Amino acid sequence: MKHIKHIFFDLDDTLWDFEKNSGQVLEQLFAEFDLTGKLKTDFVTFHSTYKKTNSQLWLQYAKKEIDKQYLRNHRFNLVFKQFDYDNYDENLIITDHYLNRAPKGKHLKEDCIAVLEYLKQNYQLHIITNGFKEIQYIKIDGSGLRNYFSNIIISEEHNLTKPDEQIFRLAETLSGAKKEECIMIGDNFTSDVEGALNAGWEAIYFPGVPDKNYTGRSISHLKQLKDIF
Numbered sequence: 001m002k003h004i005k006h007i008f009f010d011l012d013d014t015l016w017d018f019e020k021n022s023g024q025v026l027e028q029l030f031a032e033f034d035l036t037g038k039l040k041t042d043f044v045t046f047h048s049t050y051k052k053t054n055s056q057l058w059l060q061y062a063k064k065e066i067d068k069q070y071l072r073n074h075r076f077n078l079v080f081k082q083f084d085y086d087n088y089d090e091n092l093i094i095t096d097h098y099l100n101r102a103p104k105g106k107h108l109k110e111d112c113i114a115v116l117e118y119l120k121q122n123y124q125l126h127i128i129t130n131g132f133k134e135i136q137y138i139k140i141d142g143s144g145l146r147n148y149f150s151n152i153i154i155s156e157e158h159n160l161t162k163p164d165e166q167i168f169r170l171a172e173t174l175s176g177a178k179k180e181e182c183i184m185i186g187d188n189f190t191s192d193v194e195g196a197l198n199a200g201w202e203a204i205y206f207p208g209v210p211d212k213n214y215t216g217r218s219i220s221h222l223k224q225l226k227d228i229f
């Protein structure tokens with residue numbers, strides 16, 4: 001990896017444990033708003049439906065089929081409707097609570113800080129994240145990540161979303177890097193891995209569940225980066 005000078009990380013579920021931080025808040029809200037009674041389901045079913053709905057909405061957002069306001073204002077009600085419950089106003093109240101609480105979560109992926117300490121000795125570290133700026137900065141600052149990174153590139157600030165090649169070109173410009181010096185590490189195959197490879201970068205796939213079908217470079221734990229770099 002001698003040719004690599006710049007390591008770009010995705011944020012959610014690569015460094016910041018979105019699954020855990022978001023899951024904890026959803027579980028609180030599920031109880032506080034008596035969603036068991038209203039949706040006639042359990043939290044596990046609700047949570048998996050929420051995650052599916054949310055990732056579909058993010059795909060639509062990336063394709064510019066919907067805007068941020070739509071994504072935010074309809075997300076919970078779209079989940080509710082799948083359980084034959086429709087309450088737009090309550091959906092907005094839950095959205096407010098969720099957006100207030102979830103970014104304040106401090107759980108990072110295991111060994112995150114130790115690995116960043118190790119990598120920063122020999123590489124410039126950066127973040128490229130698809131997300132909203134006010135939310136992503138709360139996560140980054142609240143969990144102590146900010147000082148490890150030279151550049152933090154948030155999709156909304158530049159109106160570019162991974163896997164768009166242009167966000168990788170922008171990252172090169174901002175960090176003064178050549179594409180052959182860059183590698184992207186992330187949990188999302190399409191946004192992080194395919195996006196980076198299409199841009200002529202290298203990539204390391206870090207899926208939540210090990211993916212046997214992927215033959216490229218991948219890790220199942222951040223500490224494995226110490227063997228690669």
Ligand SMILES: [Mg+2]
Nearest residue numbers: 010012013187
């Ligand atoms: Mg991610």
